[in-house]
Amino acid sequence: MQQATVRLYDEDAYLNEFEARVLSCEETAGGFAVVLDRTAFFPEAGGQTPDRGEITDGAGAHVRVLDVQIDETAGVITHVTHGALAPGSTVTGRIDAAHRFDNMQQHTGEHIFSGLICAAHGCNNVGFHLSDQTVTMDYDRAVSAEEIAEIEARANEVIWRDLPVICAFPSDEELAGLDYRSKKELSGRIRIVTIPDVDVCACCAPHVRRTGEVGLLKVLALQNYKGGIRVTIACGGRALRELSENRRILTEMAREMSTAPEEVPAHVAKLKEELSAAKGRASALAGSLLMMRLEAEDPSGSAGLLTVFDGATDPGSARHALDAWMDSHAGLCAIFTGSDADGWNYLAGAGRLGEADAREVAQTLKAAFGAKGGGSREMVQGRVQSAEAEIRRALQKEGI
Ligand SMILES: [Zn+2]
Structure with missing residues (x-):
């Protein structure tokens, strides 16, 4: 059995460079599995993604660290690298310090938030996920948006008080007397x-020395999740980047609308209202145009099939026009709305002055194109994926 790896990150979360001896190196499908006698690379553990970085051999050749995994039972940490390292040799490991510090800011921020929310609302932290893109925490009780905002404000106060963050391995006796999450x-x-006074939690990950280094904690999202809630946060540099990006977007939107940033929500509501009214007018106009077109193409009220393709009309206006047409005609009328590229919605009706059967249209389209749809003798509707010319040809061939 391999010896457990000495975890340098337990003692010093700020150690970014270290020397170690290569205990083994085996080629695997994903690269080389390298075990060192000691490491500062934090593995994928406790909901957190692993450290990034590189290892340099005695000759000065660098190999990139692609992944870091830990066998919890044996305590052996394996570095997956893109190149081989000689067993027995001494190497230098260098972790991506900016990436590590970012993870430390997020993780300590999570402890502050979880400590406060669990104490205030009697919930448990039942899930934690920290990746390069997102930080989420799951709690097993519903907490309102207002209460979350209050916890966020208190978490930032804890950050500004610059309290110490103490990582330690208490004895069994000390542990027995501790109340920890x-x-x-x-x-x-x-x-x-x-x-102190905020949180006591069992955790294997690197943390910042003092809460002040978290910088800022911002709640980005709150959602209901498995009977409780999921909270998405960003801390430190991530929070700053997130807020800067949000501000940039808001400023750009305000400029596009020629209004002040704080007026954007009201302006959007007004635009939506205007758009809805404009759509209603356009729809009514398209419907009137379609009615005029139906009258123009079949003024005599023939007993045959009138076929109209219209890319501009919505199905609601088409139905309105068809209904008006049916009152004064005897034959069949089929209206297709859509396009050759996206397919056509069809609506066909039998004039109320005659005995025609609209189902003939649906049957013909189904036989020719496998079109979906159906209905009654008076009216059918459905959808067909084909070109206008093909559809016209199929309907003419049937001689409806
Ligand atoms: Zn933790």
Whole structure:
């Protein structure tokens, strides 16, 4: 059995460069599986993605670290690298310090928020996910948006008070007397992360030294999740980038609308109203045009089939026009709305002055194109995916 890897990140979360001895290196499907006697690379664990970086061998050749995994039972950490490293040799590991610090800001921010919300609302933190894109926490009770805003404000106060963040391995006796948060039943050496008066939590991840380094905590989203809630946050540099991007978007929108940023919501509501009214007028006009077209193409009220293709009319206006046509005609009328590229919605009706059967249209389209749809003798509707010319040809061939 391999010896457990010494976890340098437990002692010093700010250690970005270290020397180690290569214990083994095996080629695998995803690269080379490298085990060192000690490492500062934090593996994928506790809902957090692994550290990034590189390892340099004695000759100065760099290999990139693609992934870091831990065997929790044996305590062995495996680095997946894109190149081989000689077993027995001494190497230098270098982790991506900016990426690590970003993860530390997010993770300590999560502890502050979870400590406050769990104490205030009697909920448990039942899920945590920290990736390069997003930070989410799940809690097993519903908490309102107003209450979340209050926790967010208090979390930022904790950040500004610049409290110490203490990572330690208490003895069994000390642990027995501690009240700490934990997502699962733990065994072996338990690492406890304490923020005085705010949170005590079992956690294996690197944290910042003091809460002030979290900088800022912003709640980005709140959703109902499995009977509780899921909260998305951003801390530190991520929060700043997120807020800067939001401000840029808002400023751009305000400029497009020639209004002030705070007026954008009211302006959008007004635009929606105007758009809805304009759509209504356009629809009514298209319907009137279609009615005029039907009258122009079949003024005599022949007993045959009148076929109209109209890319501009919506199905509602088409139905209105068809209904008016049916009152004064005896034959059949089929209206197609849509386009050759997107397909056509069809609506066909039998004039109320005659005995024609609209189902003939649906049957012909189904036989020729596998079109969907159907209805009564008086009216059918459906959808056909074909070109106008093909559809006209098929209907003419049947001689309806
Ligand atoms: Zn944690």
